[in-house]
Amino acid sequence: MSDAADTGKLSREDRLYRIRHSTAHVMAEAVLREFPEAKIAIGPPIENGFYYDFDLPRSLTPDDLEKIEAHMRDIVAEKHPFEKTVISRDEARSQFSNQPYKLELLDAIPEGEEVSLYTVDSFVDLCRGPHVENTKEIHAKAFRLLNIAGAYWRGDEKRPMLQRIYGTAWESPKELRAHLDHLAEVEKRDHRKLGRELDLYSTHEEAGSGLIYWHPKGARIRLAIEEYWRKQHAAGGYEILYTPHVGKSWLWETSGHLDFYSEGMYPSMEMDNAEYYAKPMNCPFHILIYKTSMRSYRELPLRWAELGTVYRYERSGVLHGLLRVRGFTQDDAHIFCAPSQVEDEIHTVLKFSLDMLGAFGFTDIKAYLATRPEKSVGEEKDWNTAIESLRKAVEAAGLAYEVDEGGGAFYGPKIDLKLKDALGREWQMSTVQFDFNLPERFDMTFVDSDGREKRPFMVHRALLGSLERFFGVLIEHYGGAFPVWLAPVQAVVIPVAPAFDEYARTVKNALAETGIRVDADLRDSRMNAKIRDAQHQKIPYMLVVGGREEDERAVSIRMRTGDKKDGIALDEAVAFIGEKIRKREDI
């Protein structure tokens, strides 16, 4: 038996699925050729490829990968069929008596479901399939083994650590080439690399890892982001708050963080016989402000935002550039409103989020709606109101969305927005999250129109997520070539020779007066070298000036794209760049 059924009519996705899944099996056989005593675990197809986990007598080296790949090419060339057999559990148990991981997987197959084996050459695997019919459908030049990594059996850190081999597989060598090129592009855009090359930020292990130092150029970008953010928030009816970085244990006991989140917090510091903690979240502080006076329904909704820097303990192994850090600034806000206002508020906040992300060039956005989990707090009717308002809001926004049943936090349902960057990678940025826990814990109330005290709804939301992570994603999205309005240096004036330094200064001042971030490159080096440096720094506009320009009070504009505009009057150039900035165009 094989998976012959009309393979010619399969979608590309299905064909790739079979190829990748089958290539994983071929790899497992190749590994067994090299290590006959290997214990095999699982080997599924994944996005762009596949992996297989093994328990091996020793650690793999890159040389092993080459050998395994060579075996794989042999197996593929030998044109073995993939044969499916349906067997009983007992038969399967004896078949895999030497393979403890397979036995465990076997036990996990629900009673009544068929147990199938796939055989290719000498390799038999417990597997649901489907597979290609024959290894000849795997193109010997369209797969590659990529890397070795440790992975816990079943993702559980209490279970054995296995060795995982990742590979990529495609229908044709051309597709493989394209994918490898894509990986090279990803590497080229790596924010850690660009962060150093463009002098944007650094980290200092001596001073603590996972903590970000924003250099002048990085800070210019951050300022541009924050400025836009504040302007939009003011227009959106938000008030800005500033709150402390530390709070006494009372605060975190009341909020419940010490009970449920302490492993994510920096340890305490003692002062005046009290324990202080660096804040992992801003919410308790905003609540304290809320509680400084009696709140009337007439005041609601209150929309309070803060660029609040929080500190969280992250395990050393997970830290990653700007994307995973221990200190970061959330673009946090809390909305306190009456139950009747929830729907409008959610609708508005979601639209706000899309507008904000859109301004930074992110328009491909998907929503994930997470509903009530088993263990949770709050009233059933409040959860339903909240979930309904979230659902209506995504639908009204015309967003594609998925529902993660039971995936919400214990304190409330949420919507996460994931965006796709220029390379098609998905990142989670925005989150809109209800909280039925904190209003209770802090006994928050408002006086309703009927004169009774009632509990307000509380919504946490972050649009950009954190400035650090957002910056990291932004760097990679633009590959360091920021749109003019964000570029740390928007224009650089380059004299063709030192004789024109004076005019270069004049040009620089003319731009700087209108608020354009401009430098004049007056170093003692040749114009060609200056242009090359400016290109590498991805500066949007290079204003080249020499005798011709000085005579006419003009400039020659060279864009970082290589386009050129000669003999542009200085006033016109200033207006042109100013317009690009105002319209937030790329260049």
Place this chain on the structure above:
RNA sequence: GCCAGGAUAGCUCAGCGGUAGAGCAGCUCACUCGUAAUGAGCAGGUCGUGGGUUCAAUUCCCACUUCUGGCUCCA
């Protein structure tokens, strides 16, 4: 935290038992140039930290710190 691999000049990397090398960047000098690198010279490193083995350690061994790729988690 766990598995694996790294850590050599500001950056990118070579050297792998006899105490260090290149390119770029930096500095100095010369050159005064029209859209992606002008040339020459100089300077720069207790080879991540601490132990051990050895006549001798950047090189071999151990521990630690940290980075990278994953696992897990997440803004």
